[in-house]
Amino acid sequence: MYSQQVLDHLENPRHVGEMADASARGMATNPVCGDLLHLYLKIDGGRIVGASFQAQGCPPTLAASSALTEIVIGLALAEARALAPPDVTRALGRLPRHKEHCSVLAIDALRAALADYPPGVV
């Protein structure tokens, strides 16, 4: 049912946990199924140098969150802002059709975090 990539992220989630000194944080929820994602970014010189997450939800949500942290580390802010849900899905190989919203949740959290940065600037 799930791709090897999804199962691998479920078994070995990357970059788990709250980041005390995060430069930016973003949260996203799916009010329908209750899935929840907290994303933390460390930004230095216009580039994402660290990322971590906490999430509660189904395997694709955990996998999408975990994959997102891998994708964004090393990206310039402009590159990160250009990411879209299919970029996350691609990193997971594929998602069942009714699970594609899990990649949307991940990107929502990323956009929320980037909207929060730099702090105080609207």
Added chain:
Amino acid sequence: MPNEVQPAAPGVRRVYLDNSATTRVDDEVMQAMWPYFTEVYGNASSTHQWGQRAKQAVEEARRQVALLLNAQPPEVTFVSGGTEADNLAIKGVAQAQAGRGRHLVTSQIEHPAVLTTCGQLEREGWRVTYLPVYREGVVRLADVREALTDETVLITVMHANNEIGTVQPIREIGQLVKERRQAGQRHLHLHTDAVQSVGKVPVDVKDMGVDLLTLTAHKIHGPKGIGALYVRRGVRLQSQMHGGHHERDRRAGTESVPLIVGLGKAAELAREHLTERAGRMRELRDYLDAEVLRRVPGVARNGDPGRRLPHIANFNFDHVEGEGLQISLDLKGVAVSTGSACSSGSVEPSHVLLAIGLSRDTGHGSLRFSLSKDTTREEIDYVLETLPPLVEKLRRISPRAKKISNLESEISTPRV
């Protein structure tokens, strides 16, 4: 074989605890069926000896099923499985009694085979009352009594629930039906879906006072694709499948002789070994139950633990999504099922979990373990070693689980 379950990685066992979904076909059942594919392959309706031998086998199986239920052989109708039996019972009685009334009573925790059939009748003009089951997951007799009207033609309440295992008071409902009938409401009928309870607890149609009862082979180590509907002598039923004069005109279609023989054999074995199998399953289930509660913090049982089938344990894990846990267990070789919505493609947790009062959030964290007669203590021990770290791992990821982690550190402190 292309579809074979992949061999286990080193250190990983294979533990199948999803026997409420389906069971392994017993070797004895397999052997009993075999000749009816290749040797005794006649059509049971044919009058030559090929056909007559097939017919004898079908009638022997009918006797074996009747014996398991304390019924008479002519009261057993073979159908394709539980879903067809439920459809035939509900629509068959509703249509046959339509002139007497168009009201049905059922519960909120029925199998979809019952719920969607009732829903279809609602669209066709019947009225249906769905009884609540409360926190304990059990229908209350007072609610049944209150729901009945002069127009009620059928009560259909499952004998035991497939997700949480709670056994319903069918005998008491049967008594109530008997009283109503004696008072003149002769068109009132009682059907029970006993797919989960047959072979796990005694199922005696006379003692329960049911008019119709559904069972299926594949939950009792028989083959998939065959089941039976018990129809008490004298009950009028509108057939749902039209064709030849099979099964006393109740169900047209050439009898699947090998599968019927398999059901008969499985029923015979279930009857002979009921007490010993149920005792063993209950002991191991109670062990699993107690140890999960002891070893995993933030876990609760679903369904009244004192009124459950002997082979089902259903838990709710705080701050963990059921499917994540189910897939993680699968990766460790353990098969269980979850009532979490995500696994089924819908967004709501199962209707059973909602009916016992779980919220949309907590209902997502449920897991059902269902044992079989073949489950061993070593298998349960493997699950007990495997499960707690997986729950802990998923909670470490969860932003909601902080309180649980604190609780854990308190619990791990030795108590004086």
